[in-house]
Amino acid sequence: MYLCICRAIRERDVDAAVRAGARKPSDVFRACGKSPQCGTCACDMRERIAQTVREETVREEARQPALLAAD
Template sequence: MVVCICNAIRERDVRAAARNGSRTACQAYRAMGCQAKCGQCVPVARAIIDEERAVA
């Protein structure tokens, strides 16, 4: 699933960033070398990160 259309970030990318220590959407995006642009994706990215952190 595409999470961020502006940066072409997929769900698997956000999950990998969360597993590698990103705790926020902004941290995850920085880890991928980009930043949130329009912001529509931030709530979805947050939910994915929270889900990964709950599993860990």
């Protein structure tokens, strides 16, 4: 689904940017090689960033016991 219609930025683009270190909409635009236009997407983009950060944190925490057990 598109989060930014003006710049054709999709949820998966935001997810990839977050995995690469983006933590705010301006980071996502920069990672996508685009600039913001009307700003309507900012709230939805912030929500998607937060959701993706939470999901990545859960994934990392789930991997930790396996990494510790390997030691």
